[in-house]
Amino acid sequence: MLSEWLPWIVVGGVVVLGLIALALLGPGAPTSLSHKGSRRRRPHRNHFRQGDPPDLPVRHAAVVLNPTKVADAGLVRSEIRRICTAQGWGEPRFYETTIADPGGAQARQAAEEGAAVVCSLGGDGTVRAVASALVGTETPLGILPAGTGNLLARNLDMPVGSLETAMRVALTGRNRRIDVGELVIGSPDDRQGDGTPTRTPGDGDTDPATGSAGAPAGDHAHPRPERHRFLVMTGIGMDAAIMQGTNENLKATVGWGAYVVSGIKHLVSPEFRATFRMDGDPEFKRRARAIIIGNCGRLLGGLVLMPDARVDDQRLDVVIASPKGFVGWAPVIARALTRRRKGHPTLDHKVCGEIHVRTDRSLPVQVDGDVIAEASEITASVLPASLTVRVAHY
Structure with a gap:
């Protein structure tokens, strides 16, 4: 019986092998098998891209x-x-x-x-x-x-x-938003409802960097208040007098020690009377020798005049100093060295968003250590988170 079906089994096996060979070697066969010796290379990956991405701009x-x-x-x-x-x-x-x-x-x-x-x-x-x-x-x-x-x-x-x-x-570094202080020299009555200084026809812009008023020569009818920006501190009275009296040649030689020399000379600066108004609260009066308004509180030599002041707290710290004579400055200096907020009664510390000061006579005014004018009326306010500074990651 097997001998009768053997030829058909052989023929069937040959047909099956032929079909398998056709499947492997036909048009759909892999290139590596059907075209041995004429292998097609795979296109480079850039062949499939619609176009190279534009180069990133170089930062300057x-x-x-x-x-x-x-x-x-x-x-x-x-x-x-x-x-x-x-x-x-x-x-x-x-x-x-x-x-x-x-x-x-x-x-x-x-x-x-x-x-x-x-x-x-x-x-x-x-x-x-x-x-x-x-x-x-x-x-x-x-x-x-x-x-x-x-x-x-x-x-x-x-x-x-x-x-x-x-x-x-x-x-x-990383970006950090900080507050900036703005100082207006002159009467707040000359400011518009939005808090900006008024402008008379023909006035130029106040340059916030140089502080020049920009009003045309001979225009005395409506003088526009000067506007200045400060990053650290502004002040009127003794602190400005110290800056004004610092010898530039000495400063170039001994650095911040020149301020100490000038400070000793001005420790007994005369008092003045001042009227204050903060954030629309009722006015109050003080006798003072120095009024310092800070966006931050650290001074030279490790001294900290305003321990709680921060550059991003959206407020200004105010120190009203009225010590009497050399002895009266001892608690003030001790407060700066120990970084205590509370101190002697002759050192008053306040916090506000805006402060207006009117003095009984013109006094020197400083902004971040530069004496910019003499005045008897100033207004300082905070510009919250208005400047981006690049700082270290720590």
Whole structure:
């Protein structure tokens, strides 16, 4: 029986093998088997792309440089270029300050030209000028300290002794929004309902960096109050007199010790009478020798005048100092050294969003260490979270 079906079994087996071979070697067979020796290469992965993605724009840092604060501007520029290259940034752009413009116009130009960060390289005055131009924008401020005080950098716990470290923070740090103070010199009656100074026809704009009033020459009928921005502190009275009396040559030689020398000379400055109004509350009067309004509280030499002041607390701290004679300053100094908020009765500490001060005579007024005018009426207010600063990640 098997012998009769054997030929058919053999034929069936041959047919099955043929069908299998046809399936493997036919048109749908893998290239590696059906076209041995003429293997097709797989197209490159870019073949499947519709188009290469556009290159990411190279970031550029702008540096507003005060040439009077560095010994060798060329060497500083080279160092900054090296740091930018090492961090993968493009060629930095430099803008030098002048006597006529301490940095405000340069910072605005840098921001308009697309700088990813605008750095101030100079003292507190340069920082203030650059920051004033960046208030209300999203462009971050980088601080490269090169002055005597460097107060904002100290209050933000930023490096003050190394250009390389400060530049790295400016390029790779995190953004932090901080408050800015605004000082108006003049009567608040000259301000509009929205709190801004009034403008008479033909007036120019007040430059917040330089503080120039901008009113046309000969226009005395409606003088427009001067407006200034401050990052650390403003004050009227003895503290401004200390700044005014500091010898610049001595400051260049011994640094912040020059302020101490001037401070000793002014410890017995005469008292003045002042009337205060805070946040619309009833007026009150005090005798004082110094009125200091702070956005933050750390001073030189580790002294802290306003222990609770923070750059982002949306308020101003006010210290009204009225010590009598050399002995009267002892508790004031002790309070600054121990960082205690409560102190001697002759040192009054208040907190507000806006303060108006009227004195019985014109006195020097300082903004972040620069004496800007003599006045008998000032108004200070806080601009909450109005400035972005590049700070360290810690």
